[in-house]
Amino acid sequence: MYLLSADGLNCGYGHSQVLWDISFHVEEGGIVGIIGSNGAGKTTLLRTLSGLVPAQSGKIEFSGERIEQLSPHKIVERGLSQIPEGGGIFPYMTVLENLKLGAFLPWNWKRISQNLDHVFQLFPGLEDRKSQMAGTLSGGERQMLGIGKGLMSAPKLLLIDEPSSGLAPKLVLRVFDNIKEIQKHNVTILLIEQNVQYCLNMASRAYVLENGRIVLEGTSDELIGHEHVRKAYLGI
Amino acid sequence: MFAASILIQQIVYGLVIGSSYVLMAAGFSLIWGIMGVLNLAHGEFYMLGAYIAYYASSLLGFNPIMSAIVALVAMFFFGIVFERALLSPLYGRKGWEMSTVLITVGASILIQNLALVIFGEKYKGLPMYFEGELEIWKIVLSYDRLVVFLVGISLIALLWYLLKYTRVGMAMRAVSQNQEGAYLTGINVQKIFYLAFGLSAAFAAAGGALLAPIYFVYPTVGAGPLLMAFAIVIFGGFGSVKGAIVAGFLLGVFESLVVLMVSSAWKDVFVFILVIIVLTVRPRGLFGIQ
Amino acid sequence: MKGSLKSILLLGLFLLLSFFPFLFPDPYLIHLLILSFLFSVLVSNWNILFGYMGIFCFGQQAFFGIGAYSSALLALKLGVPIPLSIVFGGFVASLSSVLIGLPTLRLQGAYVALVTLAFAEVVRMTCSNWVGMTRGQLGLTVPALISGADRVGYYYVAFLLFLMSTMVLLKVMRSSFGYVTVAIRESQEAADSLGINVIKYKISAFLLSSFMSGLAGALYAHYIRILTPDIMSLPLMITILVMGMLGGIGTLPGPILGTFVLTFLSEYLRDLAQFRFIIYGALIILAVLFVPGGLVSGLRFVEKKLKGKRFQEGSS
Numbered sequence: 001m002y003l004l005s006a007d008g009l010n011c012g013y014g015h016s017q018v019l020w021d022i023s024f025h026v027e028e029g030g031i032v033g034i035i036g037s038n039g040a041g042k043t044t045l046l047r048t049l050s051g052l053v054p055a056q057s058g059k060i061e062f063s064g065e066r067i068e069q070l071s072p073h074k075i076v077e078r079g080l081s082q083i084p085e086g087g088g089i090f091p092y093m094t095v096l097e098n099l100k101l102g103a104f105l106p107w108n109w110k111r112i113s114q115n116l117d118h119v120f121q122l123f124p125g126l127e128d129r130k131s132q133m134a135g136t137l138s139g140g141e142r143q144m145l146g147i148g149k150g151l152m153s154a155p156k157l158l159l160i161d162e163p164s165s166g167l168a169p170k171l172v173l174r175v176f177d178n179i180k181e182i183q184k185h186n187v188t189i190l191l192i193e194q195n196v197q198y199c200l201n202m203a204s205r206a207y208v209l210e211n212g213r214i215v216l217e218g219t220s221d222e223l224i225g226h227e228h229v230r231k232a233y234l235g236i
Numbered sequence: 237m238f239a240a241s242i243l244i245q246q247i248v249y250g251l252v253i254g255s256s257y258v259l260m261a262a263g264f265s266l267i268w269g270i271m272g273v274l275n276l277a278h279g280e281f282y283m284l285g286a287y288i289a290y291y292a293s294s295l296l297g298f299n300p301i302m303s304a305i306v307a308l309v310a311m312f313f314f315g316i317v318f319e320r321a322l323l324s325p326l327y328g329r330k331g332w333e334m335s336t337v338l339i340t341v342g343a344s345i346l347i348q349n350l351a352l353v354i355f356g357e358k359y360k361g362l363p364m365y366f367e368g369e370l371e372i373w374k375i376v377l378s379y380d381r382l383v384v385f386l387v388g389i390s391l392i393a394l395l396w397y398l399l400k401y402t403r404v405g406m407a408m409r410a411v412s413q414n415q416e417g418a419y420l421t422g423i424n425v426q427k428i429f430y431l432a433f434g435l436s437a438a439f440a441a442a443g444g445a446l447l448a449p450i451y452f453v454y455p456t457v458g459a460g461p462l463l464m465a466f467a468i469v470i471f472g473g474f475g476s477v478k479g480a481i482v483a484g485f486l487l488g489v490f491e492s493l494v495v496l497m498v499s500s501a502w503k504d505v506f507v508f509i510l511v512i513i514v515l516t517v518r519p520r521g522l523f524g525i526q
Numbered sequence: 527m528k529g530s531l532k533s534i535l536l537l538g539l540f541l542l543l544s545f546f547p548f549l550f551p552d553p554y555l556i557h558l559l560i561l562s563f564l565f566s567v568l569v570s571n572w573n574i575l576f577g578y579m580g581i582f583c584f585g586q587q588a589f590f591g592i593g594a595y596s597s598a599l600l601a602l603k604l605g606v607p608i609p610l611s612i613v614f615g616g617f618v619a620s621l622s623s624v625l626i627g628l629p630t631l632r633l634q635g636a637y638v639a640l641v642t643l644a645f646a647e648v649v650r651m652t653c654s655n656w657v658g659m660t661r662g663q664l665g666l667t668v669p670a671l672i673s674g675a676d677r678v679g680y681y682y683v684a685f686l687l688f689l690m691s692t693m694v695l696l697k698v699m700r701s702s703f704g705y706v707t708v709a710i711r712e713s714q715e716a717a718d719s720l721g722i723n724v725i726k727y728k729i730s731a732f733l734l735s736s737f738m739s740g741l742a743g744a745l746y747a748h749y750i751r752i753l754t755p756d757i758m759s760l761p762l763m764i765t766i767l768v769m770g771m772l773g774g775i776g777t778l779p780g781p782i783l784g785t786f787v788l789t790f791l792s793e794y795l796r797d798l799a800q801f802r803f804i805i806y807g808a809l810i811i812l813a814v815l816f817v818p819g820g821l822v823s824g825l826r827f828v829e830k831k832l833k834g835k836r837f838q839e840g841s842s
Contacts, residue, residue, distance in 0.1 A: 013514035052416055088417035090410050101410055105422045109403060153422060274639070325815055333635055337582065338771065339814040345764060346807025353800050459760075463647075466640050505651050508644040515628045515641055 001064060003028040003157055003188050004049075004080070009058035009068075011041070011048040017056065018044045019212045026157065031179075031189045033203030033220075035196050035233065040209045042192045043085065046161050051075045054147025056108045063156065077105060079156035085165055087146025091135030095126055098145055100133050112152075119148045122181060140171040147178055157188040164198050176202055196233040200224050208233075240373040246496045247489050252381045253450075254488020259443035260461050261468035261480040263436025269412040269475030270432045273323060273336045277344040278440055279458025281311055283351065285441025286457055289447055289448040290360055300365050300383055300449060307445035308391075308438045309314060315437025318343070318432045349473030351455040359452035384446045390440055392481060395435075399477060408432055412475060440465075463504070464491075467511045473521030483522060543685060543814050547678045556677045560749065562789045563688035569769045569781040570695055571735040577775030578699065579731055580711030582635055585626060585642030586739060586766055588649045590757030593740025594747035595618040595653060595660060598668040601748075612744040619740025622649075627732040628697050631725050634714070638762040646758060653755040663754055671748035680749050691738050692782070698734070699778060707731065761803075763816060768806045771813050774820025783821050 012018045019041045026032045036042045037115040047053045049060060051072035060068040062080050070078075082088070089098050099119060103112045120127040124145050129137070134145060143163055150158055162174040163179065174205035176198065183189055193199035200206060208216035208229065216223065223229050264278050288302035288310055298306065322343060326335045366379035399405035411418040411428050419425055443461065451457065468487050472479025487507065494506045514521065542549070547556055574585040597615030600606040606614065626645045630638040654662050672679035698704065704725055709717045718724055765788070773784020788791050795802055817824060 050420060052419060071424075071426075072419035073422045073424040076420065081422075082420050084416070084420060088414065088420050089336060090413040092413050093406070093409060097406060101406055101421050101423075104403070105405065149421070274635070322811065322815075329818075334580070334582075335634075335814050335818065337639070338767070339811055341764070341767065342807045342810025342814065344807070346811065349800070349803040349807060353804065424765055463644075470637070470640065500656060502651075505648055508648050512629055512641055512644055513634065515637060 001063075002026060004065060004190065005050070005061045006063075007059050009045075009048065009060065010054055010056040011044050013044075013053065017212070019048075021215055022058070023218070024207050024214060026188060026190050028156075028188050029183075029186070029203065031183055031191060031203045033191045033193060033199040034209055035193060035199050035206055035223075035229075036209035037194055037233070040214045042209060043161060043196075045209070046082060046084070046159050048194060049075075049159060050080070062068065076153065076155075079154075080159070081150050081153045081155035081157070082159040083146045083150040083161065083163070085161040087142040087149070088143055089134045089137075089145050089149065090135070093134055094131050095134055095137070095145055096130040098149055099126070099130075099152055102149035102167035103154075105153060108152065108154055115152050115154065119151050122151070122178065123148050139166045140168075140175070143167065143171075143175050144178070147175070147182070151182060151187075155187060157190065158182070159190045159192070161192050162194060163191070164193065164195050172198060196229065241329070242496070243493075245375050246492045248375055248377060249381070250489030250492030252377075252385045252388075252488075253447070253492065254485040255385050255392065256443040256444075256447045257461065257464050257488050258392055258481050258484030259439040259446075260465040261472070261484045262392065262477050263439040264465045265469045265472070265475055265477055265480040266408070266412075266432055267436050268469065269477075270408055271323075271429055272333065274333075274340070275433075275436070276340040276462070277318075277347060278340075279460075279462030280344050280347040280351075281315065281437040281440035281458070282444035282461045283348070283453075283455065284314070285311055285444030285460035286448040286453045287351070287355060287444075288441065289445035290362055290453045292445075293362055293365070293448075297498065300446065303448075304442050304445040306410040307441040311441035312438035315434035316430045318474055319433035319439065323433070324426065324429070348455050348458070355435040355455060357455060359454045361452050362449040364436060364449055372392060376455055378513060379402070380449055387446055388443075395439065395477070396427055404428075404431065427522065464507065467507050469521075470511055471514050471521055476521070476523040479521055479523035512524070547681050553669065553677055556681050558789055558793055560677065560680055560684045562786045563684040564742045564749075565766075565769065565789060566688055566785040567691040568739050569766050569773075569785050570691060570778070571738040572766050573770050573775055573781045574695065574699070574707070574731055574735050577770065577777070577780070578704070578711060579707045579728070581728065582730070583641040583642050583735075584639045584763055585644075585646035585756070586735075587758040587760075587762040588620040588626075588642075588646035589623060589736040589739035590743035590746070590762065591653070591755070592622050593650065593743030594753055595666070597738070597744035598666055598747045599659070599754055600611045601669050604630060608669060608748055612666070612671070612741060612748065613749075615744030616737045616741040618736040619743065623732040623736035624729070627729055631728055643760075643763075646763070647760075647794075650755050650758045653758070660753075660755070663756075666753040668747045668751045668753055670751060671745070684745060684749075685743060691742075692778075694734075694738075695778060703730075764803075768810055770820075771810055772820055774822030777819075777822045780820050780822040783825075787821065800810050 002025040007023050009022040010017060010020055011022070022045065024034070034042060034045070044053065048055050050065070051070055051074070055068045057067070059066055062078060065078065067075055067078065067080070090101065099116060100112060103109050103115050108115060125141065126144060126148050131142065134142070137145060160179065163175050167175065179189060179191070179202065191199060191203055200223055203220055205219050206223055207214050208223070216226065216228065218226070260278065260282060264275065267273050267275055285307040288307040289300070292303040292306050322339050323336055324338065326332045329335060334341045364378065364380045366383060369376050369378040370382055399413040401408060407418065407428055410423060411425055412419065415425060444458070464487065468480055468483045471487060472483030490510070491503050491507055494503045498506065546559065568590055572583060575581040575583040593615040596618035597611040600614055601608050602612040626642055633641065653660050656662065657664070659788065660666055671683065706717070706722055709722065710724055710727060714724055769784040770781050770787045771784070772788055773782065774780030792802060795805070813820060823827050
């Protein structure tokens with residue numbers, strides 16, 4: 001059984017539909033990627049998965065349970081967390097407060113100091129800046145904070161929206177190293193990315209999202225070698 | 237012009253009144269920051285708090301502190317019911333900002349006039365509870381007023397602590413800064429909405445209860461404090477509780493001085509004019525957004 | 527098919543109103559209609575700002591009152607002939623709108639509500655306190671527009687004002703101006719980015735709205751003949767709000783419908799005077815929750831149902 005699966009999902013806002021017939025699955029313990037350029041509907045998909053936007057039709061299953069009708073906080077309670085683009089941080093609170101809020105759920109709140117230590121170990125940079133206002137952080141630091149915050153919720157599956165966006169290549173590599181590190185700690189990851197190279201480097205399997213539909217699916221090796229991918233996304 | 241002691245006396249009065257104004261304004265600002273809702277029935281929460289204090293005192297003989305607590309608790313639940321019944325149906329709708337304003341206007345009219353019918357239009361007065369006064373360097377402060385000030389300050393401090401250090405308070409701040417981010421953190425935003433609303437109603441009612449012995453109690457007593465809350469929140473910056481606190485005391489003192497130097501009839505006009513000036517010159521207020 | 531039925535109904539209504547005083551010479555009914563005409567002008571013009579443009583104007587009552595007092599004082603103190611003073615009343619109200627309009631131009635929603643409300647209150651309190659000029663709460667006796675106790679003359683003047691206002695609004699809102707105001711309501715930034723001079727439109731809307739409201743107020747003054755500052759108090763604004771909401775804000779017929787219904791309703795509910803505002807409050811709440819479009823949306827719903835039926839009959 002898969003940790004997360006979507007079947008025939010149609011998503012959109014009000015009368016406008018953005019995604020058609022989306023089906024995919026994520027097994028436990030891996031990193032799966034979804035590649036799509038701007039406007040393909042990536043963010044809409046993530047918002048629907050997290051319950052911020054109701055799905056128009058179709059089903060989403062997480063850990064064997066149907067979640068497409070649940071409110072967002074209930075989805076987080078079940079272990080599905082998201083790091084939205086930009087980190088989803090609270091700009092007028094300190095780094096420490098942001099991290100604490102990551103552990104908002106009651107069972108996490110009890111173990112807050114342990115989780116904090118763990119996150120500070122992974123991201124010593126965050127500990128240095130713990131009293132700094134989150135809004136004053138640089139792009140890369142925000143991303144780090146976002147990931148740290150996501151970790152504080154001790155999720156089973158982490159949805160990550162474009163972690164590379166707006167970052168210099170060196171920083172991107174650091175972010176991805178961090179993500180790999182997280183995965184080692186038993187967190188399954190669904191990675192949404194615009195940058196194909198980064199994505200296929202990280203993920204073992206991936207889907208290609210184009211104009212609101214899933215057009216390709218395969219292992220990263222398969223996809224890197226695929227003609228359409230090379231032409232449209234790698235410019236080869 | 238005026239003897240220093242008279243000026244300082246007025247300033248002290250202004251601070252006393254200011255402490256209750258802050259309670260009104262802090263709640264108002266909180267709701268605005270967290271929910272984006274302009275609650276024009278906020279004055280009615282104050283009024284209901286005043287009536288609760290009146291009946292608690294005259295029927296049950298409660299002292300002002302007890303009355304304030306009763307008002308606080310009772311109106312907390314009233315606020316929750318209000319939010320769930322009247323506001324939450326409107327959130328998803330297009331044009332909800334206008335709808336929420338309109339519905340709170342309707343509620344304000346309804347509650348005020350129900351109070352008029354049920355309690356009667358006569359101004360009700362409450363006798364002073366604590367006899368005696370404090371005198372320091374020619375400044376006289378009745379014990380009653382002192383109690384108002386102390387209770388007010390305590391409640392403000394309580395609110396501050398709540399927002400800064402407790403889990404719920406942090407969640408409230410989070411929702412006001414990034415609502416989607418808050419959802420993604422597992423925060424039940426709808427619950428935060430009604431808790432915050434209940435809190436704002438409770439504090440407004442406390443303000444009304446505390447000032448009941450000083451001003452009279454009557455159905456439209458909430459109008460002045462509502463406009464004051466508005467003025468304070470604009471002055472201090474919409475959504476900023478810190479701003480509401482600073483501006484609340486400042487405007488309390490300002491109003492007190494206007495009463496001394498001009499006349500009581502014109503105090504509202506002066507406050508309004510001050511607000512209009514502030515809005516034109518610096519629309520963000522003292523402490524801006526947040 | 528449907529269109530011409532509506533036109534026939536409207537024509538019938540127009541004829542009825544035109545000859546009403548002769549068909550039903552009941553002075554009480556005529557009085558109610560006069561009030562309805564005047565208030566329709568007030569509410570319709572407020573609707574331009576609130577319903578169409580999304581400007582939270584909570585000070586419309588000030589325009590009404592300024593028009594009333596200006597005209598009354600010009601006639602009383604400077605001996606200006608009344609028809610002229612009424613027009614001047616409108617202009618003074620228009621001028622005052624520039625004063626309120628300016629601070630609100632760059633503001634949104636809540637702020638505008640407060641500024642306009644504050645302005646209206648300042649005007650009212652000034653009027654109330656400046657006893658030397660306005661006689662404050664004691665009341666100002668205003669010379670009549672039409673001498674004699676007969677109301678028929680006033681009826682036709684009010685009717686004329688009503689027609690003029692309605693036609694002006696119809697023309698203005700159906701033109702490109704109308705589209706722009708709605709665009710501004712939907713999103714001020716979007717409108718801005720499209721090159722629309724939002725400020726110019728807002729000022730124009732204020733000028734028009736306040737001028738008409740001022741005219742209505744002036745006419746009211748010379749009809750009722752006693753003025754107190756209470757005519758620009760908050761209860762009037764609330765009444766405007768309820769009339770607009772009941773009929774349907776953001777539409778042209780809405781405010782008119784709401785005004786007539788509420789004016790007649792409140793007269794019949796006169797005995798329940800204390801409950802009147804309780805009912806108003808409850809009406810607003812119910813309207814917002816269940817029928818946000820007001821009576822107009824209710825009627826349109828019925829119209830659609832009828833159209834649907836006719837379509838079916840026609841095709842079979």
